[in-house]
Amino acid sequence: MKPKPPNASKTVMTDLVLPSDTNHINNLFGGELLARMDRAACISAERHSQQIVATASVNHVHFRKPVPLGSVLTVEAKVSRAFTTSMEVFLDVWIENIKSKKREKVNEAIYTFVAVNKDGQPVKIPAIYPETEVEKMRYEGALRRRQLSLILAGKLKPEDASELKAIFD
Secondary structure (H helix, E strand, C coil), rough: CCEEEEHHHHHEEEECCHHHHHHHEECCCHHHHHHHHHHHHHHHHHHHHEEEEEEEEEEEEEECCECCCCCCCEEEEEEEECCCEEEEEEEEEEEEEEECEEEEEEEEEEEEEEEECCCCCCCCCEEEEEEEEHHHHHHHHHEEEEHHHHHHHHCCCCHHHHHHHHCCC
16 A cells, blocks of 8 residues: 555544534533544544544543634644554644634644444555654654553553653663
8 A cells, every 4th residue: 555645634624613512601512622523533534544434542632722602613634643454643623713813723632543344344554654844743653652542441561562661661
């Protein structure tokens, strides 16, 4: 399989935060944001793998700021690293004030997806080759994040985590 750049999986979803999306203090529900991020990340993973994908884990979510009612919300997703059948998708979330044209990052997240066939069995996917400095930084960190997740899930022994040896020695 021919490796792909992260940009080939880039997905941008923009939507308005409406009253039905908000809590009692007029901020976007966290669960609503998680669902929007999951959809964008899923599309990104499917673009990369050209397969059906399933969410394997939500590895990291950082709610930096609340997302107020009426905000224009943009979720940007790209595959940051591909392994044999799984891939890490990094998401950046922005809000925009249409009047002031001010754009502000309010959230970031990392999701993991597994590519599967029509029977739900994992299938191999293409590798990633990062191009920009940010893509290279995210790519480099992906293996450490993956190993840490596997350790926390009890699927990898700390002594077998090649990228985390310095932490556990």
